[in-house]
Amino acid sequence: MTPPASPPAPFGARLRQAMDRRGPLCVGIDPHPELLAAWGLEDDASGLARFTDTVVAALADRVAVFKPQSAFYERHGSRGVAVLERAVADARSAGALVLLDVKRGDIGSTVTAYAGAYFGAGAPLRCDAVTLTPYLGYESLRPALERARADGAGAFVLARTSNPEGAEPQTARTASGRPLAQAVLDRLARENAGAEPWGSFGAVVGATNLDSSLELTINGPLLAPGLGAQGATAEDLPRVFGAALGQVLPSASRSVLREGPSEAGLRAAAEREAVALARVLG
Numbered sequence: 405m406t407p408p409a410s411p412p413a414p415f416g417a418r419l420r421q422a423m424d425r426r427g428p429l430c431v432g433i434d435p436h437p438e439l440l441a442a443w444g445l446e447d448d449a450s451g452l453a454r455f456t457d458t459v460v461a462a463l464a465d466r467v468a469v470f471k472p473q474s475a476f477y478e479r480h481g482s483r484g485v486a487v488l489e490r491a492v493a494d495a496r497s498a499g500a501l502v503l504l505d506v507k508r509g510d511i512g513s514t515v516t517a518y519a520g521a522y523f524g525a526g527a528p529l530r531c532d533a534v535t536l537t538p539y540l541g542y543e544s545l546r547p548a549l550e551r552a553r554a555d556g557a558g559a560f561v562l563a564r565t566s567n568p569e570g571a572e573p574q575t576a577r578t579a580s581g582r583p584l585a586q587a588v589l590d591r592l593a594r595e596n597a598g599a600e601p602w603g604s605f606g607a608v609v610g611a612t613n614l615d616s617s618l619e620l621t622i623n624g625p626l627l628a629p630g631l632g633a634q635g636a637t638a639e640d641l642p643r644v645f646g647a648a649l650g651q652v653l654p655s656a657s658r659s660v661l662r663e664g665p666s667e668a669g670l671r672a673a674a675e676r677e678a679v680a681l682a683r684v685l686g
C-alpha cells in the first residue's frame with residue numbers, strides 16, 4: 405500500500421524562500437473585461453484561459469507569487485471556475501506560489517466547507533494560500549486556518565485594506581480600545597508565535613495606507629496590494645510599513661497586466677516593478 409503523501413513544508417517557509425530567491429513581487433491575475441478587450445480576447449472562458457496562460461507562461465519562472473482574483477473567473481460561472489482550477493494547478497506546477505484572492509469569511513461551519521475547496525489532497529482549487537475576511541469574527545476562520553496548516557498552506561487575513569472605504573470599519577475601536585485592524589494583527593501575531601523563519605498566516609495591509617500607525621510585528625508576511633493602478637508606489641512602502649518592510653509582499657495587478665498580451669511586455673513591466681521595489685526594500 406502506498407503511504408499517504410506528507411504535506412509540503414509550511415507555507416511561511418516556502419514563501420520566505422521564494423521571496424529571497426526571486427524578490428518579493430506578487431503579480432495579480434485579474435482578467436478585467438477591459439483588459440481582455442485590450443488584449444484582443446473575448447470576454448468568455450476561452451479569453452480567460454488565453455489571458456491566464458499568457459501571464460503564467462511569461463512570469464512563472466521569475467515572480468515569487470501569483471495572486472489570481474477569483475471574482476474575474478466566477479463571473480463566467482462554472483466555465484470560468486474551470487479555467488481558474490486549471491490555472492491554479494498550472495501556475496503551481498510552473499514554479500510559482502499561488503495565493504488565491506477569494507476573501508472568504510462566514511460562520512465556522514461554512515468556513516469548513518470553503519476550506520475544503522482550497523486545502524488538502526484532492527481539493528479542486530488546492531493552492532498555497534487564500535485571502536480570508538475576519539469580520540465575522542477572527543475565530544470563525546479557525547477551520548480554514550487549521551486546514552491550511554495541516555496542508556502546509558497559509559492564509560492572508562484582511563486587516564487594513566487598500567480601498568478608501570475600508571477605513572471606517574477597520575479603524576473603529578474594539579472594546580479593548582484597539583483599532584479593529586490592530587486586533588486582527590494581534591491575533592495573527594499569536595497565530596505565528598514561535599514559527600521560523602516566520603509563520604504561514606499573513607495580514608493584508610494596503611500599500612495605500614500612508615497614515616496608518618499599526619503595529620505590524622506579526623512574525624508573518626504582509627500582503628500589500630495597491631501598487632500601480634490604485635496609486636501606491638514602491639517609494640511609499642517605507643512610510644506605510646516602517647520597520648516591518650522586510651515582511652512586505654507587494655502586489656500589483658493591472659499595472660503589470662496592461663503591458664500584455666506580449667510576454668516580453670509583461671516581463672518588462674514586472675522587471676520595472678521589481679527594480680523599483682529592490683531600491684526601497686534592498
Ligand SMILES: O=c1ccn([C@@H]2O[C@H](COP(=O)(O)O)[C@@H](O)[C@H]2O)c(=O)[nH]1
Binds near residue numbers: 432566608656
Ligand atoms: O486590500 C485589498 C485587498 C485585495 N485587493 C485585490 O488586489 C487586486 C488589486 O488590483 P490592482 O489592479 O493592482 O489594483 C485586486 O484583485 C483586488 O481585489 C486590493 O486591491 N486591496
